Amino acid sequence: xxxxxKRRSSQVLNLTxxxxxxxxxxxxxxxxxxxxxxxAIDIQLPEAQSSNPSQEDDTxxxxxxxxxxxxxxxxxxTLDKLEETLRGALHAPDKRFxxxxxxxxxxxxxxxxxxxxxxxAGAESLDILTEKP
Numbered sequence: 424x425x426x427x428x429k430r431r432s433s434q435v436l437n438l439t440x441x442x443x444x445x446x447x448x449x450x451x452x453x454x455x456x457x458x459x460x461x462x463a464i465d466i467q468l469p470e471a472q473s474s475n476p477s478q479e480d481d482t483x484x485x486x487x488x489x490x491x492x493x494x495x496x497x498x499x500x501t502l503d504k505l506e507e508t509l510r511g512a513l514h515a516p517d518k519r520f521x522x523x524x525x526x527x528x529x530x531x532x533x534x535x536x537x538x539x540x541x542x543x544a545g546a547e548s549l550d551i552l553t554e555k556p
Contacts, residue, residue: 471553481520483509483512484524485505487526488529520549523552
């Protein structure tokens, strides 16, 4: 009786196609990823002797530029849609207060309209940011 020995084949798994696919996926996600930039307006805060340090916890920040542009928590808004935008921002569970940052050359009437919109949107309190001289 003759026994046949099974030949063990030494097969190696070829990883080259797998590495190619991983690199293609990496390139795909790098090219299609959106890098979000926060919008910012360059403003100069008015000076006040009684200025206190600000806290960044439960507030919605409204920035007023001298030309009338408005940002609500980094998103551009118009005066017509400001109350609706503030209502949506204040609807978040940890947001209850509005903080107004306005340029020292901004229109006073625009500031009053922002304060009125914040009150109508349900803000518990409104702070106006200044800086110490």
